[in-house]
Amino acid sequence: MNHPDDNELFHRLEAEMAADSGAEVVDLNKARSARGESADSVPDSQPTESADSVDDDPDGRSTVMVDGPAPAGPGLMDRLRSGQRREVIPAWAKSKPEFVTALGWLGGYAWHTTTFHAVRLPWYSLRLAFQAPSGAAKFIGGAMRWVADTEGEPLRQVAARRENVEEYLKLSRQRDNRVKLRSILMLLALVVGLPLALVLFVLAPTWLEVLTLALLTAGFGFLGAPSDKPVISRAVVTTEVERLTSGIVERALGALGIAEINKALAKGGEGIKFPAPITRDGPGWRADVDLPYGVTVPDILDRREKLASGLRRPLGCVWPEPVADEHAGRMMLWVGDRALNKVPAPPWPLAKSGAASLFKPLPFGTDQRGRNVDLTLMYDNVLIGAMPGMGKTFSLRTPLLAAALDVTAELLIWELKGTGDLDPLKKVAADYGSGPDDDTCAATLDSIRYVYKDLERRAKVISSLPKDKCPENKVIPSLAANRSLGLHPLILAIDECQELFSHDKYGKEAGALCTAIIKRGRALGVILLLATQRPDKDSLPPAISANVGTRFCLRVMGQIENDMILGTSMYRNGIRATSFTKSDKGIGYLVGAADDPQIVRGYYLDNPAADAICERARKARIDAGTLRGIAAGETPERREAVDPLLEDILAVVPADEAKPWNDVTVDRLAELRPEKYGPWGEMAPADKARQLTTALKPYGVTTGQVARRINGKTVNRTGFERAHIVTAIAERDRNRDAG
Numbered sequence: 001m002n003h004p005d006d007n008e009l010f011h012r013l014e015a016e017m018a019a020d021s022g023a024e025v026v027d028l029n030k031a032r033s034a035r036g037e038s039a040d041s042v043p044d045s046q047p048t049e050s051a052d053s054v055d056d057d058p059d060g061r062s063t064v065m066v067d068g069p070a071p072a073g074p075g076l077m078d079r080l081r082s083g084q085r086r087e088v089i090p091a092w093a094k095s096k097p098e099f100v101t102a103l104g105w106l107g108g109y110a111w112h113t114t115t116f117h118a119v120r121l122p123w124y125s126l127r128l129a130f131q132a133p134s135g136a137a138k139f140i141g142g143a144m145r146w147v148a149d150t151e152g153e154p155l156r157q158v159a160a161r162r163e164n165v166e167e168y169l170k171l172s173r174q175r176d177n178r179v180k181l182r183s184i185l186m187l188l189a190l191v192v193g194l195p196l197a198l199v200l201f202v203l204a205p206t207w208l209e210v211l212t213l214a215l216l217t218a219g220f221g222f223l224g225a226p227s228d229k230p231v232i233s234r235a236v237v238t239t240e241v242e243r244l245t246s247g248i249v250e251r252a253l254g255a256l257g258i259a260e261i262n263k264a265l266a267k268g269g270e271g272i273k274f275p276a277p278i279t280r281d282g283p284g285w286r287a288d289v290d291l292p293y294g295v296t297v298p299d300i301l302d303r304r305e306k307l308a309s310g311l312r313r314p315l316g317c318v319w320p321e322p323v324a325d326e327h328a329g330r331m332m333l334w335v336g337d338r339a340l341n342k343v344p345a346p347p348w349p350l351a352k353s354g355a356a357s358l359f360k361p362l363p364f365g366t367d368q369r370g371r372n373v374d375l376t377l378m379y380d381n382v383l384i385g386a387m388p389g390m391g392k393t394f395s396l397r398t399p400l401l402a403a404a405l406d407v408t409a410e411l412l413i414w415e416l417k418g419t420g421d422l423d424p425l426k427k428v429a430a431d432y433g434s435g436p437d438d439d440t441c442a443a444t445l446d447s448i449r450y451v452y453k454d455l456e457r458r459a460k461v462i463s464s465l466p467k468d469k470c471p472e473n474k475v476i477p478s479l480a481a482n483r484s485l486g487l488h489p490l491i492l493a494i495d496e497c498q499e500l501f502s503h504d505k506y507g508k509e510a511g512a513l514c515t516a517i518i519k520r521g522r523a524l525g526v527i528l529l530l531a532t533q534r535p536d537k538d539s540l541p542p543a544i545s546a547n548v549g550t551r552f553c554l555r556v557m558g559q560i561e562n563d564m565i566l567g568t569s570m571y572r573n574g575i576r577a578t579s580f581t582k583s584d585k586g587i588g589y590l591v592g593a594a595d596d597p598q599i600v601r602g603y604y605l606d607n608p609a610a611d612a613i614c615e616r617a618r619k620a621r622i623d624a625g626t627l628r629g630i631a632a633g634e635t636p637e638r639r640e641a642v643d644p645l646l647e648d649i650l651a652v653v654p655a656d657e658a659k660p661w662n663d664v665t666v667d668r669l670a671e672l673r674p675e676k677y678g679p680w681g682e683m684a685p686a687d688k689a690r691q692l693t694t695a696l697k698p699y700g701v702t703t704g705q706v707a708r709r710i711n712g713k714t715v716n717r718t719g720f721e722r723a724h725i726v727t728a729i730a731e732r733d734r735n736r737d738a739g
């Protein structure tokens, strides 16, 4: 007969066995201590049945069991299906430029080693000749010792010392036999060898004699070399780097001072999990790490310096990264053999030869593993940001040089720092200006207006094309190549764009036009490239930073700058350009060029290199008949003789309207010339008023509150006096005539 308590115990055991079936092997000690803990903390919880089931306890209370029996987990096929397939052919072998670079390196290595030893050949020969007598002596001595079986001598002496007669006699007999046999062999060698040498000396041709002598000298020379002074020195000295092991990674993580990691590493803790083996990946080691529960990759990024110290590697070698498709605690840790900023930069694949197409990926830089990273400019815009002196201009120059090598591309380039860093591109640019002054800013704005105006024309051309010629309603290579359509790629690049966007007079309009260009230009073949060292909301309109597709952020000081360049929440997600150091010039996070953010070091192209590339690009453009604008000695289309603002205001404000409101005037201006004032018209009423006030300031026209009665109520808004516009025109014309 079963007692009721026995029954309950039986059911519970049965349920526990069911729950455990199919589960993993359990560490009994851990399981016991865990059970002990849970028993202390939650005495009532007994996970016995599935979540749906209800267990009636003796008190009549029903308990819903939330932990079901352990699921069997994904089967083998599921695990295989969701597993990551590694590439059959490595990426470097599939990419032509990388393959060529690898071959070039191999050729260079072989050439260096060959020339290194060839130059030292006379010295090697001399040393071998000097060492040959001592080598010959060593050889003869060795042969004599071999015949006399001297290697068995210590054993025989030990047997004699121990007075082990039997063993001594055995060893002596062995020695006698050996000496007998070896003496016969030696005699034979002398009987055959010496006459052979004599015959060779008398009969053999000179070349064979010389060869034999050289080989014997070399052989004896090598033998005679002191063991600590080898004859041949090494052409390439490799630095030994410690192998990355799970122990080293655990040691480094344990040194970060993160409580959860320490808990996991402590006795009885779960330890750190490595979902894949630590492998060689390019010139470094790759470790995939599952951080303990609650620890995220950004926590580690915050302590990159400590991590590097724990790994005993320079900071530039240690690159922890989040893994986009995985949970927040999955970290890919790449530890390079050498610091990224110390590895010599590979040459730009297009530096010496080759043309480019903006529709295809263009070489921009290399990642930590030395693999080429491309940027496709077409249908995209680029924003580059960093603190001063970290390599913005160099990073902007590379895509511009690539664009120069596409003969169809029209380049409008503005460098508002005034140092002439982009001067080489003047040879190929349709429009170019350098300087931080008002005139250059005004000319840049003109250029932006020209591009904005061209958007209208391009949109009309595209919408008028038959669908089979323009299947995607956007510029495609065949349309870009058709010169009569004027749909060639149009590149507008502004370095140090904060100078323009924060300009009192031109800033607002430039910001509004660039935003419109970014939003509408992609499909129309217009590409905007901006570089700034001050990524705050006054220097970089938020609409621009929100709409750019490709972003490259070199070292910045804080989270706000990081997210302004790379996009909202990037810092929080562990993409932090703040972790770069002062010597990480040209190294930044590239976002938008591939699915995941990448750490990229831009190619290094200095002024002479850029000059040579632009010379080549200019020749190609002359041959193709596409050299235009200032590069061809023409006045660029952008230049407007006189800003027609004052005349335009008079045109939209009738003579009987003495005191018009700013926002109403802006609306009318936008209607009159949408290509020029369109973006003003899209602003909020207060911004419209401010925009017109700013635009009128240089002409000495002031604005103020203008009251009107509407529906019996007095309404005050910003306005100006029409008569002041008339006076300003007269004044301006008088000045111009005088000047």
Ligand SMILES: Nc1ncnc2c1ncn2[C@@H]1O[C@H](COP(=O)(O)OP(=O)(O)OP(=O)(O)O)[C@@H](O)[C@H]1O
Residues within 6 Å of the ligand: 345, 386, 387, 388, 389, 390, 391, 392, 393, 394, 395, 417, 421, 533, 585, 586, 587, 601, 602, 603, 604
């Ligand atoms: N990819 C690179 N590899 C190595 N060094 C680089 C790289 N890019 C730039 N540098 C170095 O960084 C220096 C500064 O570069 P650059 O003039 O582009 O910086 P910047 O951010 O535009 O400076 P500023 O804010 O003063 O305009 C260069 O003189 C060059 O020596």
